Amino acid sequence: MKTLKNLLLLSTLIPMMAGAQERYGTRSGHITFFSETPMENIEAHNHKVSSVIDPATGAIQFAVLVKAFEFEKSLMQEHFNENYMESNTFPKADLKGTVEGMSAAQYKVPGVYAVTVKGDLTIHGVTRKVVEKGTITVEKSGAVVATSEFKVKPEDHGIAIPGVVRPNIAEHILVKVNMSYDKL
Amino acid sequence: MSTFSWTGVLGPINGTLLMRNILIALLALNMAAPVFAQDDLLDLLGEEETGPEYTTASFKTTRVINSHSLENTAHGVLDFKIGHRFGFINGGANEFFGLDGATVRLGLDYGLTDRLMVGIGRSSYEKTVDGFVKYKLLKQCDLGCATPFTLAVVASSSITTLMSTALPWYDPAREDYFSHRMAYSFQVIIGRKFSESLTLQLHPGVVHRNLVMSTEDPNDVIHISGGGRLKLTKRVALNAEYFYVPPDQLRDVFRNSLSLGFDIETGGHVFQLHLTNSTAMFERGFITETTGNWADGEIHFGFNISRVFTLHNPRRKES
Numbered sequence: 001m002k003t004l005k006n007l008l009l010l011s012t013l014i015p016m017m018a019g020a021q022e023r024y025g026t027r028s029g030h031i032t033f034f035s036e037t038p039m040e041n042i043e044a045h046n047h048k049v050s051s052v053i054d055p056a057t058g059a060i061q062f063a064v065l066v067k068a069f070e071f072e073k074s075l076m077q078e079h080f081n082e083n084y085m086e087s088n089t090f091p092k093a094d095l096k097g098t099v100e101g102m103s104a105a106q107y108k109v110p111g112v113y114a115v116t117v118k119g120d121l122t123i124h125g126v127t128r129k130v131v132e133k134g135t136i137t138v139e140k141s142g143a144v145v146a147t148s149e150f151k152v153k154p155e156d157h158g159i160a161i162p163g164v165v166r167p168n169i170a171e172h173i174l175v176k177v178n179m180s181y182d183k184l
Numbered sequence: 185m186s187t188f189s190w191t192g193v194l195g196p197i198n199g200t201l202l203m204r205n206i207l208i209a210l211l212a213l214n215m216a217a218p219v220f221a222q223d224d225l226l227d228l229l230g231e232e233e234t235g236p237e238y239t240t241a242s243f244k245t246t247r248v249i250n251s252h253s254l255e256n257t258a259h260g261v262l263d264f265k266i267g268h269r270f271g272f273i274n275g276g277a278n279e280f281f282g283l284d285g286a287t288v289r290l291g292l293d294y295g296l297t298d299r300l301m302v303g304i305g306r307s308s309y310e311k312t313v314d315g316f317v318k319y320k321l322l323k324q325c326d327l328g329c330a331t332p333f334t335l336a337v338v339a340s341s342s343i344t345t346l347m348s349t350a351l352p353w354y355d356p357a358r359e360d361y362f363s364h365r366m367a368y369s370f371q372v373i374i375g376r377k378f379s380e381s382l383t384l385q386l387h388p389g390v391v392h393r394n395l396v397m398s399t400e401d402p403n404d405v406i407h408i409s410g411g412g413r414l415k416l417t418k419r420v421a422l423n424a425e426y427f428y429v430p431p432d433q434l435r436d437v438f439r440n441s442l443s444l445g446f447d448i449e450t451g452g453h454v455f456q457l458h459l460t461n462s463t464a465m466f467e468r469g470f471i472t473e474t475t476g477n478w479a480d481g482e483i484h485f486g487f488n489i490s491r492v493f494t495l496h497n498p499r500r501k502e503s
Contacts, residue, residue, distance in 0.1 A: 025229050050232070052225040061225045067237065073494045074258035079451065082241040083418045088326075088380060162419070165451050184228050 024107070024144045024181035025052040031064060031177050033152075035170040042076065042169070044069040051179050053144070055104040060117060062095040062177075084159050085124055093123040095130070102136060110140045117148065126157040134177070144181040149174065237327035242334065242377040245454045245490045246293060246301070246318075248411035248425045249443040250462055250470045254334040254375035254385050256320055257295035260496035265291040265305070266489040267465045274481030282485060289465040294495075299323075307465055310352075314466040316340030324376055333376040338389075340369045342466045353395060364395040369467030381415040391471050397435075405433045405472050413447065421447040423458070427471050434472060441474040445486075456488040 029049030035042040048068040053060045066087040071077040081087040097119015106113060113136045121130045134148030151172040154161055161169050243253035246263065257263045267289040271282035279285070291305030299320040306313050322335040344365045348354060353364070368391070375385025391405045411425030427441040445458020461476030461483055463469065476482035 023225070023228060025226075027229050027232070050226055050229055052228055054225060059225060063226055072497050073492075074261060074497075075452065075492050075494075078241050079449075083449075168451065 021054075021056045021104070022107075023052055023054045023056075023184045025184045026050065026179055026181050029062075029177070029179035031175065033069075033176070034174040036174075037168055037170050039168040042071070044071045044077070044080070046070070049177075049179065051146075051181070052184070053099060053146070053181060055102075055107040058098040058100065058102075058104075060095070060097055060099050060119070064093040066091060066093055084154070084161070090123075090125045093121075095119050095121045097130075099136070107136075107138060107144060108142075110138045112137050115146075121152075123152065123157040124159050128156055142183070146177070146179045146181065148177040151175065234328050236325055236329040239324040239326050239334070239377050242324070242375065242383040243413055243423075244421055244447040244449045245456070245488075247456070247488060247490075248385075248413065248423050249445050249456065249458050249460060249488070250441065250465055251387055251409065251411055251425050251427070252316075252318060252336075252338045252371065252373060253411070253413075254320075254336055254373050254383075256299065256318060256336070257293045257301045257492070259295045259298045259498045260494060261295045262493045262495050263293040263303075264491045264493070265289070265293060265303075266491075267291070267305075267307075267486070268488075269460065269463055269465065269484040269486035271484065272476060272482045273459075273485060274483070287463050287465070287484075305466065307469070309464040309466075309469055310344040311346050312342050312344045312464070312466060312469070314340060314342035333374055334385075336373040336375075338369070338371045338373065338387075340371075340467055342367050342369075342468050353397065366394045367468035368392045369471070371467070382412070384410065384412040386410040389467075391468055393468060393472065401435070402433055405429060407471050409471075419449045423447055423456070427474075429471065437475055438472065439474050439477055441470045442478060452492055454488075454490040456490070458486055458488075459483050460486055 027050050028047060029051050031046045031049050033044055046064060046069045048065055050063040051061060066085045067081055069077070069080065071080065095117075097117050099115050099117055101115040102113045115134050115136050116131060117134055118131045119129070120127050130150070132148055132150040134146060137145045139145065151174055153172050154169070243255045246253055246255045246257055247265075269287045271279055271285035273281045275282050275284070287307065287309050289305050289307040289309075291303055293301055293303035295301045301318045302316065304313070304315045316338055317340075318336055318338040320334065320336045322331050322333065324334045325331040344351070348360045351360070354360075369389060371387050371389030373385055373387045375383060377383045387410060388406075388408045391407070393403050393405070396403055407427050407429045409425065409427040411423065413421045413423045415421045423446070424444050425442075429438075429440055439461060441460065441462040443458050443460035443462065445456055445460075448455040448457070461478050462474040463476070463484060464473060476484065
């Protein structure tokens with residue numbers, strides 16, 4: 001019984017030890033989105049995106065403060081928060097998933113890696129499973145940069161767009177992600 | 185195992201049961217640990233730095249109806265305002281319920297900074313030109329600071345440009361000074377967005393008229409007033425405002441201004457449709473010269489249209 005107990009205790013520590021490995025994170029990632037229609041082009045930038053990658057488990061997480069998106073037109077920004085994203089109710093968009101196509105060891109080897117991120121994307125309180133392609137670049141300096149481009153349909157996340165402004169907002173919003181990670 | 189001193193909390197229980205409890209606890213820990221690690225990944229970044237976050241969208245636009253709201257035009261934004269008040273609806277079918285006649289004000293507001301806005305307007309009511317400066321002293325805060333309300337001050341003046349002979353106080357025996365045509369208004373706005381749907385504000389102030397009808401009439405008229413909005417849907421709000429002028433300041437013919445209306449926002453435009461007993465759309469006019477009586481149907485149907493243009497973007501950031 002005692003051996004069993006010790007064994008269990010030891011096994012409890014294993015994930016913690018694995019977790020002690022190096023992780024990469026940032027609080028100043030850049031996410032941009034574009035909506036292009038013949039009526040008007042809308043673009044917003046967020047330079048305060050948080051994200052962490054854990055190479056050991058392949059886990060990746062993003063947290064995006066919705067109010068940190070900056071628009072060229074301040075009224076547009078107000079409407080984005082008030083009428084579309086309802087950012088007082090849903091302050092953050094996030095993604096929890098895993099990076100596939102890259103081994104833990106490869107994070108130490110400079111190069112460009114094509115990866116796939118699978119996970120749960122939550123925007124406007126609505127979570128959807130996503131599978132998106134991206135690139136992770138390991139610089140010679142050891143820095144890790146991740147980029148991705150994908151499209152999001154507002155209606156998929158319960159964001160209602162009234163008929164009057166429907167022609168001004170693209171069916172699919174192009175999202176560009178550009179993250180420079182530091183070792184944590 | 186002294187490490188697990190917490191098992192002592194379980195109290196005196198028999199050895200096998202205790203052991204089983206420990207095992208269950210360990211097993212649970214064992215399974216939970218990796219999940220924890222993933223959920224808390226972002227915690228590794230440490231405490232999030234959040235700057236002060238100010239309350240936004242307390243009103244759809246910078247006017248409740250006639251009065252200024254606690255909102256400012258954002259820095260670099262030009263707001264073109266078209267105000268229209270039809271005749272009294274009690275004019276009956278012959279006057280097409282007031283739609284035959286109209287008073288108009290055209291205005292331009294501009295945000296010099298996020299706290300300071302200026303504006304000018306021209307009303308058909310006594311051919312009046314008005315201008316104002318509005319400054320936000322305190323901004324209600326949602327996060328990172330503790331200001332519970334917004335505090336703003338508005339100073340405005342108006343000048344009637346009627347021909348001397350058309351002035352209400354025209355008297356060929358008296359010299360007509362330019363200063364006679366001027367009036368001023370000073371207002372303090374204290375308001376709070378209580379919830380996503382409810383915003384209330386008080387906006388007491390004083391109107392100074394350089395020239396009044398007789399020595400009996402005070403030059404300064406104090407008013408205690410307020411307004412608010414109730415958001416009905418994301419894009420439609422119900423607004424109301426009331427100006428109470430304490431007695432013995434105005435002649436009996438003048439009444440307190442009461443307005444009720446809807447704000448309808450459609451992206452770059454805000455349409456305000458309302459009912460009001462005031463004809464003028466500048467302070468001296470609607471605070472001290474409102475004659476309409478709601479009870480008698482002396483109500484104007486009116487609208488304000490606001491269209492914004494971003495002339496300059498101070499926050500522009502390149503990717």
